[in-house]
Amino acid sequence: MAIEASGVVMRAWPRRHLGKLFLLIGLGAALLYFALQSPVSKALLQWSPALARGFAQNIVISLVAIAIGSLLGLLVGALALSPLRGLRWPARIWVQCFRNAPWLVLIYFTTYVFPFELRIGGVYFAFPDWLKVTIGLALPASANIAEIFRGAVASIPATQWEAARSLAFTRGQIFRSIILPQCFKRMLPPWMNLYAVITMGTALASLVGVHDVIDTAQIASNTVNKTGFTVVIYLSLLALFFAYCYPISRLTQALERRYAFY
Amino acid sequence: MGHWLELFVHWASGLGLNYGFLLDAFQRGTLGQGALTTLLLCAFTIVGSLLAGVALAAMLTSGNPWLAKPARVFIEVTRNTPTLVQLYCAFLVLNMLLTQAVGAANPLTPFAWVVIVISLHKGAFHAEALRAGIEAVPGVTLEAASSLAFSKRQLLWNVQLPLALRFALPSLINNLIDLVKMTAVASAIAVGDITYAAIMIWTQSDNVLELMILILGFFGLLSFFVNCVGRLLEARLRMPGYGH
Amino acid sequence: MPSIESVGEPLVRLRDLHLSFAGNPVLKGIDLDVHRGQAVSIIGPSGSGKSTILRCITGLLQPQRGSIRVGNTDVHTLQQEAQRIELRKRVGFVFQQYNLFPHLSVLQNLVVAPRKVLGHNRSDAEKSARALLAKVRLEHKADAYPGQLSGGQQQRVAIARALAMRPELILFDEVTSALDPETVGEVLTVIRELTEEGMTCVLVTHEMRFAEEISDVVYFTENGVIVEHGSAAQIFQNPASERTRTFLRHALGDPGRRPVLANDPYLLSNLSRYSLSV
Numbered sequence: 023m024a025i026e027a028s029g030v031v032m033r034a035w036p037r038r039h040l041g042k043l044f045l046l047i048g049l050g051a052a053l054l055y056f057a058l059q060s061p062v063s064k065a066l067l068q069w070s071p072a073l074a075r076g077f078a079q080n081i082v083i084s085l086v087a088i089a090i091g092s093l094l095g096l097l098v099g100a101l102a103l104s105p106l107r108g109l110r111w112p113a114r115i116w117v118q119c120f121r122n123a124p125w126l127v128l129i130y131f132t133t134y135v136f137p138f139e140l141r142i143g144g145v146y147f148a149f150p151d152w153l154k155v156t157i158g159l160a161l162p163a164s165a166n167i168a169e170i171f172r173g174a175v176a177s178i179p180a181t182q183w184e185a186a187r188s189l190a191f192t193r194g195q196i197f198r199s200i201i202l203p204q205c206f207k208r209m210l211p212p213w214m215n216l217y218a219v220i221t222m223g224t225a226l227a228s229l230v231g232v233h234d235v236i237d238t239a240q241i242a243s244n245t246v247n248k249t250g251f252t253v254v255i256y257l258s259l260l261a262l263f264f265a266y267c268y269p270i271s272r273l274t275q276a277l278e279r280r281y282a283f284y
Numbered sequence: 285m286g287h288w289l290e291l292f293v294h295w296a297s298g299l300g301l302n303y304g305f306l307l308d309a310f311q312r313g314t315l316g317q318g319a320l321t322t323l324l325l326c327a328f329t330i331v332g333s334l335l336a337g338v339a340l341a342a343m344l345t346s347g348n349p350w351l352a353k354p355a356r357v358f359i360e361v362t363r364n365t366p367t368l369v370q371l372y373c374a375f376l377v378l379n380m381l382l383t384q385a386v387g388a389a390n391p392l393t394p395f396a397w398v399v400i401v402i403s404l405h406k407g408a409f410h411a412e413a414l415r416a417g418i419e420a421v422p423g424v425t426l427e428a429a430s431s432l433a434f435s436k437r438q439l440l441w442n443v444q445l446p447l448a449l450r451f452a453l454p455s456l457i458n459n460l461i462d463l464v465k466m467t468a469v470a471s472a473i474a475v476g477d478i479t480y481a482a483i484m485i486w487t488q489s490d491n492v493l494e495l496m497i498l499i500l501g502f503f504g505l506l507s508f509f510v511n512c513v514g515r516l517l518e519a520r521l522r523m524p525g526y527g528h
Numbered sequence: 529m530p531s532i533e534s535v536g537e538p539l540v541r542l543r544d545l546h547l548s549f550a551g552n553p554v555l556k557g558i559d560l561d562v563h564r565g566q567a568v569s570i571i572g573p574s575g576s577g578k579s580t581i582l583r584c585i586t587g588l589l590q591p592q593r594g595s596i597r598v599g600n601t602d603v604h605t606l607q608q609e610a611q612r613i614e615l616r617k618r619v620g621f622v623f624q625q626y627n628l629f630p631h632l633s634v635l636q637n638l639v640v641a642p643r644k645v646l647g648h649n650r651s652d653a654e655k656s657a658r659a660l661l662a663k664v665r666l667e668h669k670a671d672a673y674p675g676q677l678s679g680g681q682q683q684r685v686a687i688a689r690a691l692a693m694r695p696e697l698i699l700f701d702e703v704t705s706a707l708d709p710e711t712v713g714e715v716l717t718v719i720r721e722l723t724e725e726g727m728t729c730v731l732v733t734h735e736m737r738f739a740e741e742i743s744d745v746v747y748f749t750e751n752g753v754i755v756e757h758g759s760a761a762q763i764f765q766n767p768a769s770e771r772t773r774t775f776l777r778h779a780l781g782d783p784g785r786r787p788v789l790a791n792d793p794y795l796l797s798n799l800s801r802y803s804l805s806v
Binding site: 119122123124125126127130131134135218222223224225226228229236243249252253256257259260263264267268271 | 360361363364365366367368369370372373376377380381384461465466467468469471472479483486492493496499500503504507
Binding site: 422424425427428429430431432433434435436438442443446447450521523524525526 | 588610613616617627628630644645674675676686689690
């Protein structure tokens, strides 16, 4: 089945690509035309540096969140596989809690519960809102990564464990040199997918007052106060996120297909 | 009822949590109303998303490029953009245009917009699951059905769809659990769901942590309920001898 | 014993059948006759187009050239699905991979087509289904599901399912190739009984001893053409063609069974893509 399906996709590729290319060129030309014509597009051009700065903020949040989430998630995932009940249960509870909570609620949680500054050894560190949001996103991310990790380990056939054990490896050695290398390859597609989801999750930051791309768009929309501009700016928000997340999604699918053969 | 509540508040204060607002009839009412709104949102969007998912899956697998292509584009855009932005595009853009066109006659409330947006959003995910399920039905099984003189329609209803549904069910249930959590985004356009009610309360009294625990518990319970119904359905549709 | 020169019109008559997949010729002029009550075996190396011939007879594949006649139906001229459905009501098909419907119980597998396609009522359909299950010695498995049966049991249910349509003719497509050696016998016994009862059967098979024993006529195909045909005794004892002789020497030397095909398509543990969204 998998082979058939991918075969069809591959045959369809060049044709689909061509259509998209034409669409893109047409869109670009239309955009250029309107840019020189309408006041709406002039306003959009004028606001685009601010939008870009806002989007950069989203990207920063997403990158830091996936980094923290990955480290935390691997730790929690490893603990969840531990043979010691005292380590396993807290990890399981962590995963259940943060996987089943709405991301928005977690973001409110970290924003309103954490203090605005931290005191470490007599020195005060500012604790900006964007960092709180980042942690709010990292928490569910860690729970999801722990699950991805657990799933990847479980997907390694038991025969691999048996084979390694018969070669007199210890449990730790089996993990490090046999299981983990195979896991990471399997984890890559869902991990990338999660990153795309986190990036989309950064949109929620605007609700707790972080000055991100959506906040910028709202300000722009209210400042310019023209129907046409409002339409265009929100559609360009869609386009921005799509342009960033769609390639990740395509890459994820391509990787999934490639690994499906192993 | 009041007595149990008081006991709970007293017990919680022992843990350092101030649930005093639960004794205030007004705040309790706000919260209850919010919970009810969330439940309604979930009910409407679950039905709506399933309808949208079936429609999109039918378009995807119709074999007609004029139906399949737009469905594919819609699904990819939906999957790769934030729900919040989609909600803004609907409520702040489409709703604005609609209001400009028909004035006060615009029948769509913020609640309706949330139902529409989340239904379509999760519908896209359902459609993907259903399409995968339909494609997973082995060609040889369909060949067997045709060799028994089934017509295209009989084959679809007796063999292809029952199998596709069983294949897609785990994904559909996951999607629905995710949908329940997603309804929290309604608070962004001031629909009075439980999240919004909580925000209203904590801006007046400093009870963030207590409210958070309450909301998380509420959503946890809802997800648990959806999960249980899903498992029940899976058990009923299980094909003995296959799967776990 | 009916011979190949049976009098009268054959039930199945293929003439000059040509078929290619994506420009790759599979059948290159097949002539084949099956008379009523005969058991006809098609033998030959893998990939010689044997299964394709069966699929053409029941209209699952459409040849590019040549004629197929089943009874009074000219299969090669059928354009509409409805006409092919009429044909398939008369022609049973048993697959290598059994292809039972996994979501239906054994009994439901047997009654679904008679009820939906032939419009029989429930109690009649179930009664004859139970009789057929008794015939294949599986009456105690009526309420089991296909996934709970062994390969041999599933294949016997598949034969009963084909019989439930009361076909004039049954096509068997390598029905023992996917089975464990110990269950092959139980399936062959059922087929042997059918041929003894006078059911018209066309078998594609790698079980040479079995083909020799039960067949009235044997066709040897290679590379999409019929190399030779004749009575079982003639083909197996005294083949005319050097190719047939070589093939039989190898095939009778080892059982010629193909390895079990790929994994069971229903054992998909999880289809779900990571479906989180924000």
